[in-house]
Amino acid sequence: MTDNVESTEVDVYEKEHSKDEMKRQVISFALMIVFTLASFGLVASGKFSSMVVIPLILIMALVQVAFQFYYFMHMKDKDHEMPSTLIYGGVWCAALTFTALAVVTWW
Amino acid sequence: MSYDESLFPEKLPHNPEKATLEGRNKFMGLWFFLGGETVLFASLFGTYLALKDSVHTGPTSEELFGLPLVFLMTVMLLTSSLTSVYAMYHMRNNDFKKMQLWLGITGLLGIGFLICEVYEFAHYITDYGFTFRSSSFGSAFYTLVGFHGGHVTFGIVWLITLMLRNAKRGLNLYNAPKFNTFSLYWHFIDVIWVFVFTVVYLMGKVG
Amino acid sequence: MSTATMTQKRSFGAALWDYLTTVDHKKIGHLYLAGGAFFFLLGGLEALIIRIQLMFPNSDFISAGLFNEMLTMHGTTMIFLAAMPILLGLMNAAMPLQIGARDVAFPFLNALGFWLFLFGGLLLNLSWFLGGAPDAGWTSYASLAMYSSGHGVDFYVAGLQIAGAGTLMGGINFIATIVTMRAPGMTYMRMPLFTWATFITSVLILFAFPALTINMFLLMFDRMFDAAFFNVDLGGNTIIWQHLFWIFGHPEVYILILPLFGLFSDIFATFSKKRLFGYTAMVFATMLIAFLGFMVWAHHMFTVGMGPVANSIFAVATMAIAVPTGIKIFNWLATMWGGSITINSAMLWSLGFIPSFTIGGMTGVMLGSSVADYQYHDTYFVVGHFHYVIVGGTVFGIFAALHYWWPKMFGRILREGLGKITFVLFFIGFHLTFFVQHFLGLMGMPRRINTFLPGQMLDTGNLISTIGAFFMTAAILVFVYNIIVSARDEQAPADPWDGRTLEWAISSPPPYYNFEQLPLVRGLDPLWVEKREGNGKMLPGEPLDDVHMPNGSILPFLMSFGFFVAGLGFIYQTDSKLWFLALYGGMAFALGCMVVRSLKDDHGYYIKKEELQKALDREAK
16 A cells, blocks of 8 residues: 555645644634524514515525535545535536425415 | 455555545445435425415414524534534544544534424424424425434434444544545535525524 | 356356345346346236227226226336336446446445335335225326325335335446546546446436435325325425426436437447547537436426416427437437448347437427427327337337347347347337327327227227237247347357447456456547557556455345335335334334444455466466
């Protein structure tokens, strides 16, 4: 196995790298909590009309999900071309299904 | 080199979960499975949206849902997502004990989430008479939220099996991919929950 | 289970055990083919009974209720239990060889997928003996299915749920295989078209089947657990079923045809001795068809009343699919143009496919016009249309594939003379049966009705249609005879067709590890490249080394059996609470098998370098 000849320099670099990575993940977690609070706050306050609130909370949900996928699940890293292609494919089909049932079914 | 030696090297590579072909296959396979799950849940969400106002004689979503409990559940599941990130961080640094510790916390948070969910369902059924059979809204609600809950339950059983099976033998190239696929699956459950609390609870409260 | 190489005669029991526990993609291919063929004959018998009933006006060969069961089971069987498994079998048999892999990514799941399909199919067909088959059409619209008495529709739900789970596993498995296990040098744009089609079809399976899964759950909850999704009294909505069914169902028809588009591309290139014309365009046309295929489902629902805007959008999207399909048809013609063409059975089926499928495509565009569709809807015109694409495309393709790959799968070449008789009989029978149905439909004959009245100008057409069905039956019998007589012929050579792709570089049938050394791919049509620029043999892409192989396992069979028992439990728990024992027992048994699988480490085994060296030396002689 070629991995056994890894030098210690590489190790140090990798350690640094994963520390940075960890920092970014903690920041995304903090942002996700903030978005969650904002969503719940918007609804709990009851001051805004549903036409304002619904698009806003949906957008915040999408941003949170992007954080999950890109940072927590590493979809931003290389080696993830195929996974992200298929996830986006799934999201597209999901959007069609969702729209069909939510919009076209009006009886 | 024999297979066993190649699976249990002296020193693990930096990304042990993707060092073998089996590991890469598991990694890819799980991602593709999640792509399919996206459509699965979209079908459930769509069904829910089509039926959410069909309350028959029962309570509406605005009367039913309480935000504090849902917020607590959200925080628990979000946090468990972060703790499983920590677990994977320690896996990459080949620190088995810390990985098990963080996985254990992840599992506990997941169990806490499930307890809240069971309490919530019981509350709706006993206090409001809102059941799976009482209206189309009821069927759609319990099916959607229940499917998510079922995924959480399956995840916890999976996690416990993994942790117990590997408790005594530490990390190697055979089990590292398994921990990694679990963690991906767990994050995905959280992704679904973000939409559940937004589309079901928050939008249900706004009306 | 490393004894698969034993050449001496084994007892029947040992062979059976070998197939029950196999995880080898080639053997699973055999199993899929055998299972699919069994259900194909069953579905064909049902079709024949339908045609005999409709041979003359006012006929009472079978009762109206039985007719409903026949047409439901004919459609369901042919699509889910015959066409799809045979295609999965062909993919299993050919795709790993075409990309130069030793197996698929998840051999265990591959076996599990097959056994789930088989037990799901058996469960569905058990309904014939247990109080009546499903009778709400293969689409099983909820407004009809909810009021179907007896357990027929319950069997439909449970059987398809189990079989569908198996298909989904197969899809994920093939995608992962193609992504991670291509041989050195086999870039995406060097993959044979059949492999490309397998890849894209698997993506379609991955995104289409979950909608079916959910739909089956909704109907199951409604019928067996008194939920209210489709119960209008409690606010339910049966249109949800239609949307979910067609969100699955329309991609499903592309799942049935795309693999064969890939196959025809390989066949035309091989037997025209020419590189496929417009390879890149073919790949992207396949992708485009798959992409558009997800956005047209509602053209099955034009008469539901979605409104003019939705109808127009779906009509335009539907017609757009004709463009990539046209690109393919013209590329096939251009591949043959100026080629040195060999016409044998495989090529005959492919040549017959082009006009037949094109007719089906044209009536498809007619149906895609939402205004005209109000006239065609639910008539025999629709029946004629989809049989032209499914029989003229999928069934012709399956026969072409069987003639083409039979030597690779079983080591025997099917007899040419008999193959040609099969084709001629089937081709005549197919057009006799279905061409006239378009006109029956235009004259107002509705589909799914058990009889018709005399003196409405429908008599002759129906008689001709039934005569055609007998021709097709005769063709199938000749084909079965062909299989039996050719079994005693001598061993087929490794490369009987002067092939272009990797599967022809190894012996027929291949050794269980496929390649001693993974081949080095130096271009599109890798074997052809070596025939032209090298010595006609593939260069090794890796040094000779021990080869890792997965162990066989009986668990997939047992697990599927557990789900089968649980399925019976689900169906009958409405009659007696005792059946919950079967439900929980079956589930617990299947889950127990999963636990055994995850607790027991399975590192597989090794084939020693020396053994492979011996095989290489034998080949060199």
